[in-house]
Amino acid sequence: MITISKKTFEGKYWDYFILICRVLLAWQFLSFGYAKFFDDGQFGISPEELNKPIKDLSLFKVMWYLFDHNPFKIIIGICQVLCGALLLYKKTVIIGALFFLPIAFNILIMDITFMDPSMVNGFASRLSYYIILDFLILLYYRDRMLIIFKAITGNMDNKFRHPFGMYLISPVLAVLLSLIPVIPVVLFYLVAEPDEMIHALGNAWQGLTKATQHFFK
16 A cells, blocks of 8 residues: 655645646746737737827836837747746756746836736736745755855855955956947948047036046036
8 A cells, every 4th residue: 555645745746736736837938928029919009009108008018019119029039938848847946936037026126117007917927826826936945045045156266365355456457348349330430430529529528527526527
């Protein structure tokens, strides 16, 4: 006679429950992500609404219109489909669950901010429920999550000891580093449109001078 202990039953129960959570979250993202690959998919507003002044449209309709443009829509769709696939595959479920959180939180914040009051409660509560399920998935794999956390937070010593002076000049060097991608653009326009570029550089220098003088007053 086969006996099943309470511990074994609870282990299998939670294992099945987590599997169902993975399938549910994956299906939601796969379906919504797939819909974004088509013009008549998730986003967009009617021609009648397009003819209205923007002040007569709700924030939700404005958001729905803006989100119907690429590459935004297609990138979000790809991310959702990828996340759904990662949740289904056992070896990548943790990556999928972590990937799910920033996407879901962004959608939740946008729903709360832009949706009509009559809609926000239903959508926000359902999405919050999905986020809780995702946290339960991560909790189920907490042993591996602890390993990951320790791996990315432990032993973060620098290869070389940084002198104190390096910390003092690092903000200045960071500003110079941020200017590197500007150099080829400036050189291009100095050749293509020299007068306009010289005028723009002059305005930038004047603005920088005024800001510096104001800072040291």
